[in-house]
Structures are given as C-alpha cells and as structure tokens.
Amino acid sequence: xxxxxxxxxxxxxxxxxxxxxxxxxxxxxxxxxxxxxxxxxxxxxxxxxxxxxxxxxxxxxxxxxxxxxxxxxxxxxxxxxxxxxxxxxxxxxxxxxxxxxxxxxxxxxxxxxxxxxxxxxxxxxxxxxxxxxxxxxxxxxxxxxxxxxxxxxxxxxxxxxxxxxxxxxxxxxxxxxxxxxxxxxxxxxxxxxxxxxxxxxxxxxxxxxxxxxxxxxxxxxxxxxxxxxxxxxxxxxxxxxxxxxxxxxxxxxxxxxxxxxxxxxxxxxxxxxxxxxxxxxxxxxxxxxxxxx
Amino acid sequence: xxxxxxxxxxxxxxxxxxxxxxxxxxxxxxxxxxxxxxxxxxxxxxxxxxxxxxxxxxxxxxxxxxxxxxxxxxxxxxxxxxxxxxxxxxxxxxxxxxxxxxxxxxxxxxxxxxxxxxxxxxxxxxxxxxxxxxxxxxxxxxxxxxxxxxxxxxxxxxxxxxxxxxxxxxxxxxxxxxxxxxxxxxxxxxxxxxxxxxxxxxxxxxxxxxxxxxxxxxxxxxxxxxxxxxxxxxxxxxxxxxxxxxxxxxxxxxxxxxxxxxxxxxxxxxxxxxxxxxxxxxxxxxxxxxxxx
Numbered sequence: 209x210x211x212x213x214x215x216x217x218x219x220x221x222x223x224x225x226x227x228x229x230x231x232x233x234x235x236x237x238x239x240x241x242x243x244x245x246x247x248x249x250x251x252x253x254x255x256x257x258x259x260x261x262x263x264x265x266x267x268x269x270x271x272x273x274x275x276x277x278x279x280x281x282x283x284x285x286x287x288x289x290x291x292x293x294x295x296x297x298x299x300x301x302x303x304x305x306x307x308x309x310x311x312x313x314x315x316x317x318x319x320x321x322x323x324x325x326x327x328x329x330x331x332x333x334x335x336x337x338x339x340x341x342x343x344x345x346x347x348x349x350x351x352x353x354x355x356x357x358x359x360x361x362x363x364x365x366x367x368x369x370x371x372x373x374x375x376x377x378x379x380x381x382x383x384x385x386x387x388x389x390x391x392x393x394x395x396x397x398x399x400x401x402x403x404x405x406x407x408x409x410x411x412x413x414x415x416x417x418x419x420x421x422x423x424x425x426x427x428x429x430x431x432x433x434x435x436x437x438x439x440x441x442x443x444x445x446x447x448x449x450x451x452x453x454x455x456x457x458x459x460x461x462x463x464x465x466x467x468x469x470x471x472x473x474x475x476x477x478x479x480x481x482x483x484x485x486x487x488x489x490x491x492x493x494x495x496x497x498x499x500x501x
Numbered sequence: 502x503x504x505x506x507x508x509x510x511x512x513x514x515x516x517x518x519x520x521x522x523x524x525x526x527x528x529x530x531x532x533x534x535x536x537x538x539x540x541x542x543x544x545x546x547x548x549x550x551x552x553x554x555x556x557x558x559x560x561x562x563x564x565x566x567x568x569x570x571x572x573x574x575x576x577x578x579x580x581x582x583x584x585x586x587x588x589x590x591x592x593x594x595x596x597x598x599x600x601x602x603x604x605x606x607x608x609x610x611x612x613x614x615x616x617x618x619x620x621x622x623x624x625x626x627x628x629x630x631x632x633x634x635x636x637x638x639x640x641x642x643x644x645x646x647x648x649x650x651x652x653x654x655x656x657x658x659x660x661x662x663x664x665x666x667x668x669x670x671x672x673x674x675x676x677x678x679x680x681x682x683x684x685x686x687x688x689x690x691x692x693x694x695x696x697x698x699x700x701x702x703x704x705x706x707x708x709x710x711x712x713x714x715x716x717x718x719x720x721x722x723x724x725x726x727x728x729x730x731x732x733x734x735x736x737x738x739x740x741x742x743x744x745x746x747x748x749x750x751x752x753x754x755x756x757x758x759x760x761x762x763x764x765x766x767x768x769x770x771x772x773x774x775x776x777x778x779x780x781x782x783x784x785x786x787x788x789x790x791x792x793x794x
Contacts, residue, residue, distance in 0.1 A: 314634060335628030338676070339668050341607060365695045373679050375632050382675075383631070386666050386691050395697070397690040398679050404658045404688070 209466050210359070212438070212473045214351070217358050218481035222267050225488050229268035232495075240495035241270040242326065242487070243292055243301035247285070247311070248278030252444070253304045260302070263484045269491060272298070278308045285311060286319050293321040300326030300344075300494035302487070323500040326490035329376070338383050342499050344490045349381040351482025352417060352438050356391040361415070361436050361471055364393035369409050371426070371459065372419035373400040377440050381417050406430075418459035428464030436471040440479050456480075502759050503652070505731070505766040507644070510651050511774035515560050518781050522561035525788075533788035534563040535619065535780070536585055536594035540578070540604070541571030545737070546597045553595070556777045562784060565591070571601045578604060579612050586614040593619030593637075593787035595780070616793040619783035622669070631676050635792050637783045642674040644775025645710060645731050649684040654708070654729050654764055657686035662702050664719070664752065665712035666693040670733050674710050699723075711752035721757030729764040733772050749773075 233239060242264050246257045257273065264271035274288060285303070292301045301324055307313050317325075322332035328346035336343035345353075356363060368385050372378035378398060385394040394415065399406045410416055410430045418426050419440035431437065441459030458475030466472050473479055493499050526532060535557050539550045550566065557564035567581060578596070585594045594617055600606050610618075615625035621639030629636035638646075649656060661678050665671035671691060678687040687708065692699050703709055703723045711719050712733035724730065734752030751768030759765050766772055786792050 314632075331626075331628030331632060331634070332624045333628065334631050335624030335626065338627050338631055338672055339607075339624060341624070365697045367697075373681075379631055379676070379679075382691075383672070386672075386693070388666075393693075393695040395690065395692055395695075395702070397688065398675075399688055400679070400686075402658045402686040402688075404660075409688070 209469050210471050212355050212359055212471050212478060214355060214473060214478040214481045217355060218485045221354070221485045222263065222488065225485070225492055226267040228492060233268070238299075238495060239268065239270050240299050240491050241272070241297055242491045243272040243274060243298045245274045245276070245285070245288060245292075245301065245303040247276045247280055247304070247307055250306070253306070257304050260484055260487060263488055264491075267488055269488065280308075280311075282311045282315065285316055289316060289319045293319075293324060298324065300324045300491045302327045324494060326487055326494055328380075328490065334375075334380070337380060340387050340389075344493070344499060345384070345486065346376055346380055347483045347486035347490070348377050348419075348440060348479060349384055350486035350489070351479055352381055352440070353384055353391050354486070355438065355473065355479070355482060356415075356436075359471060361391070363391040363415065366394045366414040367412055368394040368396045368415040368417065369413040370396060370398045370417045370419065371400075371406070371410075372421070372440075373398050374419065377419040378417075381419070385415075385417075420459050422459055423457040424459070424461040426460045426465060428461065428468055431465055431468050433468050434470045435465075435468060437465055437469050437473065438479060439473050439475050441475060442480060502762050503764050505648055505652055505764050505771060507648060507766055507771040507774045510648060511778045514647070514778045515556065515781065518778070518785055519560040521785060526561070531592075531788060532561065532563050533592050533784050534565070534590055535784045536565040536567060536591045538567045538569070538578070538581060538585075538594065538596040540569045540573055540597070540600055543599070546599070550597050553777055553780060556781055557784075560781055562781065573601075573604075575604045575608065578609055582609060582612045586612075586617060591617065593617045593784045595620045617787060619780055619787055621673075621783065627668075627673070630673060633680055633682075637786070637792060638677070638779065639669055639673055640776045640779035640783070641670050641712075641733060641772060642677055643779035643782070644772055645674055645733070646677055646684050647779070648731065648766065648772070648775060649708075649729075652764060654684070656684040656708065659687045659707040660705055661687040661689045661708040661710070662706040663689060663691045663710045663712065664693075664699070664703075665710075665714070665733075666691050667712060670712040671710075674712070678708075678710075713752050715752055716750040717752070717754040719753045719758060721754065721761055724758055724761050726761050727763045728758075728761065730758055730762050730766065731772060732766050732768050734768060735773060 322330040328344040333343040370382045386396045407430045415436045417438045423443045439458035439460040444454040445457040447455040615623040621637040626636040663675045679689045700723045708729045710731045732751035732753040737747040738750040740748040
C-alpha cells in the first residue's frame with residue numbers, strides 16, 4: 209500500500225508556482241492577484257478562505273479579502289461581483305460558498321466573468337470542461353486528477369466508481385475521468401443515494417473516488433485487492449479531545465480499506481491540500497491569460 | 502417486448518406543439534421562427550436540414566434556411582451568426598454540423614447567443630444542463646429522455662449503461678440520467694472505445710443507450726432479460742436494393758436483442774424522429790422566453 213501524500217504534492221506544486229511567480233517578477237510582469245469574497249462567519253468558510261489567502265502569500269501572489277456580514281443583500285453582492293469583474297488588477301476571484309439562504313448562489317456564480325472564475329463553477333467553465341475545451345477546472349476534481357498524474361496511476365480502460373453526484377466533485381470528476389486523455393479514458397460509473405448494490409459496484413472498481421460526505425462509508429469488504437482510493441470526504445465529526453472540538457473524517461474507513469489498496473489518500477492530507485493549489489494554478493493561468501486569451 | 506414507437510410519439514408531440522402555435526396565433530402572439538444555416542452539400546446534412554424545415558412547417562413555425570457554399574470563410578460564417586443573434590425576429594437558430602475542415606466548429610458554436618442556441622451545444626447550455634439549471638437540452642438526449650418518460654420506464658436506482666462518450670449524445674444523456682429527477686436517478690456507467698469487458702457491463706444493465714455509431718454492436722448475448730434498449734446509431738450502410746443506395750443501421754442487432762428486451766427502439770423510427778421534435782420544442786421555449794427570460 210502506498211499513501212498518496214497530497215500534502216507533499218501540494219507543497220511541490222506550490223514551489224513550482226512560486227518559481228513561476230519569481231520569473232514573472234524578474235521579467236517585470238504582473239503578479240497574479242486573487243480576490244476572495246466571504247459572507248458571514250461560518251467556521252468552515254472562515255478556515256477555507258484563510259487557508260486560500262495564506263497559500264497566496266506562500267507563492268507570492270497578491271490577495272484581497274472582501275468581507276460582508278450575512279445580512280448583505282443579493283444586489284450588494286452582485287454589485288461587488290460586477291466591480292471585481294471590471295477591476296483589471298484582479299486576475300481571478302472566488303465567492304466562498306455556502307451563501308446565506310436569501311442569496312441565490314447560481315445567480316452570483318453566473319454573474320462572475322467566466323474568464324475570472326478560478327473556482328471553475330460558472331456554466332461556461334463547466335460546459336467547456338464537459339466538451340473537452342480549455343477552461344478553469346474546478347479545484348477538487350483538478351486536484352484529484354493531478355494526484356493520479358503525479359503518482360502515475362493507470363486510468364485508461366480502468367473501472368472507476370465515483371461515489372456522489374455533486375456539482376462540485378462527483379459530476380466533474382466523472383466527466384474528467386471519461387475524457388480522451390490521461391488521466392482519463394476510464395470506464396466511469398457514478399453512484400449516489402438512489403443507487404442499489406453500491407458494494408458490488410465498488411468491488412469491481414480499479415479506482416474509487418469517494419465524495420459522498422458520509423463518514424467511513426467505504427469499508428474494506430467493499431473493495432478489491434489493488435484498488436486505488438481517493439477520499440474526498442471532509443465531514444467534521446465532534447471530537448472532545450481536539451482543541452477545535454472536531455476532527456475531519458473521510459468517506460473511507462481507512463483502517464479496513466488501506467490494507468487492500470495499492471494507493472490511498474489519507475484524510476486530512478490527501479485531496480484537501482490539492483484543492484487549494486488547484487485554485488492557485490487557475491489564478492496563475494488567469495493572470496497569464498492562458499485559458500481565455 | 503414492446504416497441505418504443507418514436508415516430509408515433511414524435512407525431513403526438515408535433516400535434517401538441519401545433520396546438521400551442523394555434524393558441525399563440527389566436528392571442529396575436531409572435532409565431533416561433535427557427536433559422537438553419539447549412540454549409541456545403543453533404544448528403545446527410547441536406548436531409549437533416551430539409552427534415553427540420555419541413556417539421557417547422559408542420560407545426561406552424563416560421564423557418565429560414567441560410568445556405569453557404571463549402572468555401573465560405575470562418576469570418577463570413579461568424580458574421581452570419583452575429584446577424585442572427587441580433588435579429589429579434591429569429592427566436593432560435595442552428596448551424597448544421599459537420600462544417601468544412603477549415604472552420605472551427607467550437608468557435609462558431611460559442612459565437613451563438615446561448616439564448617438562441619436551440620441545439621443546446623453552447624457551453625452555457627451544456628454547463629447548465631450538467632449543474633441541473635434550466636437550459637436548452639441538446640436534441641438527441643432530450644428525445645431519449647422524452648421517450649423514457651412517455652413509456653413510463655422506471656429509471657431510479659436502475660443500472661444504466663451508455664455506450665459512447667460523444668459530446669452530443671453520450672456525455673449529455675449520462676448527465677441527464679444521473680440527475681435527481683425523473684427520468685434520472687439512475688446508476689450510470691459510460692463505456693467507450695477504451696473500455697474493457699463491455700459485454701459484462703451491458704449484461705448487468707437495466708437500460709442501455711447505444712450511441713457508438715457501430716452497426717449491430719450490441720448483440721443478444723450482451724443483454725439481460727427485461728432490458729430497455731435505446732438505439733441512437735444511424736450509420737448509413739450501403740444497400741443496392743434501396744433507391745437511396747443505403748439504409749440507416751442502428752448500433753443494436755435488433756433481431757437478437759429484441760426478444761430479450763422489455764422495451765426497444767427501432768432504427769429508423771425510434772430516436773431519430775424525436776431529435777427533430779426536441780429542436781421544435783426548444784424553439785417554442787425560445788420564442789416564449791421560458792428558459793432565459
């Protein structure tokens with residue numbers, strides 16, 4: 209069993225991005241600038257946004273954090289998006305989800321200029337990804353693909369089971385893994401809450417991407433020997449022994465699955481760190497106008 | 502075995518659309534107007550476009566056919582698209598594919614105003630479909646979904662195998678059948694040229710959508726009893742006994758598969774007629790500004 213060390217890969221990619229920023233700086237080019245919009249004080253969102261800002265600093269990007277209280281109106285938020293769209297100094301920006309219930313997230317996302325949509329959530333980027341055109345890939349699926357690539361895990365013709373059909377993980381990773389490319393060319397099955405006999409499907413899989421948000425869902429008796437397991441789950445489970453009061457728990461029962469796996473990601477330290485570097489990479493590409501000249 | 506009669510369903514839907522056009526006319530509303538752009542003289546394209554124009558007439562739509570010789574430049578075609586985008590009288594339009602090799606089809610499709618993209622090929626419509634937002638569904642997957650609905654074929658929790666991963670059939674029908682809806686909620690597997698052991702996967706399937714373009718690929722020994730089979734294949738196979746010199750041949754070996762199937766579409770007369778009514782329906786929706794107000 210080989211552990212897929214997302215933390216180490218993420219650190220390596222950050223180093224590569226920092227070097228690229230150094231080159232840009234040496235040539236007198238524009239330093240990439242990411243803006244993050246944070247509404248309210250949700251604990252998870254605070255943590256994620258702080259990590260994104262910190263990652264920008266680490267690689268030498270500029271970053272701006274724009275905060276609103278949770279009673280901000282949709283109109284105000286749309287005005288903020290419009291001003292970020294128009295601001296030539298901002299290369300890319302994200303609006304951290306979830307948003308308060310009185311704000312329609314689809315409306316906000318669609319208002320973002322897709323050329324600055326470094327989260328890859330805008331329909332233009334989702335559609336271009338599905339068709340196989342250059343686009344901003346959304347961060348988690350891009351991070352998964354990068355882990356498969358860096359660990360040279362074969363995917364062509366392999367049976368791949370994706371657990372979960374969310375718009376931000378399940379659907380896009382399924383789309384990426386079935387495309388004519390590497391990583392890709394896999395025979396992909398998407399399972400979800402309505403699927404029957406998920407165990408049997410998983411037992412046939414060479415690669416399992418678990419993105420249900422259901423702690424320890426995937427058990428050792430549901431996988432075959434030699435499987436590659438990517439665990440996207442990050443459920444906060446209460447843990448009085450931790451200072452934070454919780455621990456991040458994956459969708460995979462690591463202790464029973466790992467002994468049968470050829471490759472497996474831990475939680476934390478697997479997909480999580482990759483998500484942020486995907487965002488950094490998109491911001492770099494946005495600054496260089498590579499995807500949308 | 503019940504034959505899924507696409508021709509009869511299509512005729513019924515055309516009748517419903519014609520009635521709607523009658524109501525619009527009675528209220529003094531605007532009659533839907535579809536434009537089709539045809540480049541060159543490809544036999545298949547000529548036939549498809551003629552059928553689309555004829556279908557418009559049958560339901561009382563207005564239609565315009567714009568023709569170019571195959572040496573038209575990309576710039577000229579883009580100018581045509583721009584003028585159709587700007588023409589308030591045109592509710593929706595299509596550019597018939599394939600285009601000559603010197604024209605980039607992606608560039609043409611992306612130039613179409615997505616609010617007039619009744620073929621559903623624009624990245625905005627592809628992306629919105631994937632996310633589950635209102636959009637123009639592309640014609641063939643929309644036709645398949647409508648057949649499943651009209652024949653009340655259960656899909657929730659069912660194993661569905663999609664043969665083929667094209668942008669216009671395989672990927673979008675997979676996306677639709679996995680979404681939280683009816684028809685949908687299926688456990689979808691997408692197979693393609695790189696997939697191994699397609700027979701075994703097909704034998705586990707409750708529903709098979711065959712869209713490979715490989716005549717008679719799916720044989721009776723590859724399906725289980727009670728399967729529902731939707732045949733999207735329409736390969737022209739030479740046939741000297743026909744006046745046209747060819748016959749349309751599906752991806753399904755009908756004679757061996759039909760005896761085991763609960764439901765099956767014939768070729769021709771299955772999915773084909775539904776494709777055109779999907780286009781009519783999108784044009785009706787475009788005229789009524791239902792999808793994009």
